Amino acid sequence: MGYWLELLDWILRDPGKLIRYLVLFVCSVIVIVQLSECFTKLNSPPISTHSYFSLNDTVEMPAVTICREPPYKEDVLNSLSGGICPHPKYITCWNNFPFNDLELDDFFMNSTFDLEETILGEQYGLDGLTKNLEIKSSLHFYMGRCYTLNPKIELKRTTRTSGYSLMLTHHIIPGSTMEMMLEKNPGWHVYIHDHRHEFTELNVKGAARSEYIFAEIDEEIEIKLQSQQFKNIESKETPCSATLSYSDMKCAELCVFDDLATKNNCTGPWMTGISQQPCDNNKSMRALIKDYGIYYESDDDIECDCKRPCNARIYSTFIQSRKQLNSGQQYTQVWIYYSTKLVSMVEERPSYDTTQFIADIGGSLGFLLGLSVLGLIGILEHLTLFFCGGLIKKQLKHEKQLQDDAERQSQKSDATDITDTTLEIATISREKKTYIDE
Known part of the structure; x- marks a missing residue:
C-alpha cells in the first residue's frame, strides 16, 4: 500500500505533469498509427480510376x-470415321475410327x-x-x-x-x-x-x-x-503483363490443354502448344472429348494462374x-x-505518392508538436483544478502543516543545543578558577 499512497501523493502534488504525460502518450500512439498507415500506403498505394474521352x-x-x-463436313466425317459422324463430339465417330491408318490431324483438317x-x-x-x-x-x-x-x-x-x-x-x-x-x-x-x-x-x-x-x-x-x-x-x-504479344486468353487455354493432356496422357489436334502424343485409341479419345466437353459447357469462367494484360x-x-x-x-x-x-x-x-507521404508525415508531427496540443494541456489542467481543487488544497494544507511541525521541531532542537553549549562553557570556567586558586 505504501507505493500506491506515494503515487497518489505525487499525483495530487502536481497533477498538471501527469496530464502532460498522458496527453503526450495518447498523441504519440495516434501519430505512430498514422505513420504506419502512411508507410503502408506508400508501399502499396491505393488505386483510383479515371475515365475520359480521347479524340x-x-x-x-x-x-x-x-x-x-x-x-464440319458431315459426309467427309462419315467417310473417314467409318460410321455415322455428324460431329466429332459423338461416340459413333470413334467406334470404327482407323487410328492406325489415319492421322487425327488429317481427319480434322479434311473435314x-x-x-x-x-x-x-x-x-x-x-x-x-x-x-x-x-x-x-x-x-x-x-x-x-x-x-x-x-x-x-x-x-x-x-x-x-x-x-x-x-x-x-x-x-x-x-x-x-x-x-x-x-x-x-x-x-x-x-x-x-x-x-x-x-x-x-x-x-x-x-x-x-x-x-x-x-x-x-x-x-x-x-x-x-x-x-x-x-x-x-x-x-x-493484381499483377499484369505489359508485353504487347501477351494473351491471357491463350494462357488460360494452354492451362486447360495441359490439364487435359496430363489427365488423359494424350492430346487432340486442336490442342496446339502441348508437347504430348495424340490419342491413338477409341477409349483415350472418348475420355479426352468428355473431359474437354466439361470445360466447354461450363458456365463459370475458367480460372488459371494467368496475369491480366496491363x-x-x-x-x-x-x-x-x-x-x-x-x-x-x-x-x-x-x-x-x-x-x-x-x-x-x-x-x-x-492515388498516393511521395509528395502526399511527406505531407502526411508533416501533418502527423504537427499534430503531436503543434499549439493545439499545448492548448489542450492547459484546458485539461484548468478542468482538473476545477473538479479536484478541494483535494489539492487539502493536500497542500496537510503538507504545510507537516512543514510547520518540522520547522518547530528544528527550532526546539536548536534551542536545546544552545543551552547545552552554555552549560558546558560555565562548567569549564569554574574548573579553571578552582585550578588557579589552588
Missing part, C-alpha cells in the same frame, strides 16, 4: 474471327472448311484493300476451323467503306432439306476482339472481352463499333442495319466500322 487522329481496328456453322469455303474469293478487305489484312486459321474442337482477320493498319477515316467489308459464303441453301436436318441454323459465328489476344472457344475469363454476332445466310449486316481502352497498374495483389481494349458492337441481301446465292455481306474517332479511356492511377 484520336487514327483508330485501331479489332480482330474479327469467323467460324462456320455447321463447322473442316477452307478459307475459300468461308469467305468468298477476294471479296474482303480493310479500307477496301485485302493487303491491309492478315488472315490466320485456327482449329477448334466444337467450332471447327476458324479464320481470324487481323488489321495491319490504323484507319484515318470512320466510314462504312473504310472498315471491314466481308462477303461470306456457304454451301447450304436456305429452306432446303439439308438445312432442316441441322441441329442449328446455318451461318457464321462472328467474334470481335482485340487483335493482341488469340481467339478461343473456351469460356475463359478473358473471353468476356469478345463481342459475338451470328450472321445467317443471305443477310446484309452493318455493325458499328465503339472502343474502350483500359490501362491497369501492376501491383502485388493494356486492354474492349469493343462494343451495335447492329446499325440488318436486312435480307436478296442475292440469290448463299452469301452474306458484313460491314464492321467506326462512326467516330472518339475513344473512351479508363486508366488506373496510384
Whole structure:
C-alpha cells in the first residue's frame, strides 16, 4: 500500500505533469498509427480510376474471327470415321475410327472448311484493300476451323467503306432439306476482339472481352463499333503483363490443354502448344472429348494462374442495319466500322505518392508538436483544478502543516543545543578558577 499512497501523493502534488504525460502518450500512439498507415500506403498505394474521352487522329481496328456453322463436313466425317459422324463430339465417330491408318490431324483438317469455303474469293478487305489484312486459321474442337482477320493498319477515316467489308459464303441453301436436318441454323459465328489476344472457344475469363454476332445466310449486316481502352497498374495483389504479344486468353487455354493432356496422357489436334502424343485409341479419345466437353459447357469462367494484360481494349458492337441481301446465292455481306474517332479511356492511377507521404508525415508531427496540443494541456489542467481543487488544497494544507511541525521541531532542537553549549562553557570556567586558586 505504501507505493500506491506515494503515487497518489505525487499525483495530487502536481497533477498538471501527469496530464502532460498522458496527453503526450495518447498523441504519440495516434501519430505512430498514422505513420504506419502512411508507410503502408506508400508501399502499396491505393488505386483510383479515371475515365475520359480521347479524340484520336487514327483508330485501331479489332480482330474479327469467323467460324462456320455447321463447322464440319458431315459426309467427309462419315467417310473417314467409318460410321455415322455428324460431329466429332459423338461416340459413333470413334467406334470404327482407323487410328492406325489415319492421322487425327488429317481427319480434322479434311473435314473442316477452307478459307475459300468461308469467305468468298477476294471479296474482303480493310479500307477496301485485302493487303491491309492478315488472315490466320485456327482449329477448334466444337467450332471447327476458324479464320481470324487481323488489321495491319490504323484507319484515318470512320466510314462504312473504310472498315471491314466481308462477303461470306456457304454451301447450304436456305429452306432446303439439308438445312432442316441441322441441329442449328446455318451461318457464321462472328467474334470481335482485340487483335493482341488469340481467339478461343473456351469460356475463359478473358473471353468476356469478345463481342459475338451470328450472321445467317443471305443477310446484309452493318455493325458499328465503339472502343474502350483500359490501362491497369501492376501491383502485388493484381499483377499484369505489359508485353504487347501477351494473351491471357491463350494462357488460360494452354492451362486447360495441359490439364487435359496430363489427365488423359494424350492430346487432340486442336490442342496446339502441348508437347504430348495424340490419342491413338477409341477409349483415350472418348475420355479426352468428355473431359474437354466439361470445360466447354461450363458456365463459370475458367480460372488459371494467368496475369491480366496491363493494356486492354474492349469493343462494343451495335447492329446499325440488318436486312435480307436478296442475292440469290448463299452469301452474306458484313460491314464492321467506326462512326467516330472518339475513344473512351479508363486508366488506373496510384492515388498516393511521395509528395502526399511527406505531407502526411508533416501533418502527423504537427499534430503531436503543434499549439493545439499545448492548448489542450492547459484546458485539461484548468478542468482538473476545477473538479479536484478541494483535494489539492487539502493536500497542500496537510503538507504545510507537516512543514510547520518540522520547522518547530528544528527550532526546539536548536534551542536545546544552545543551552547545552552554555552549560558546558560555565562548567569549564569554574574548573579553571578552582585550578588557579589552588
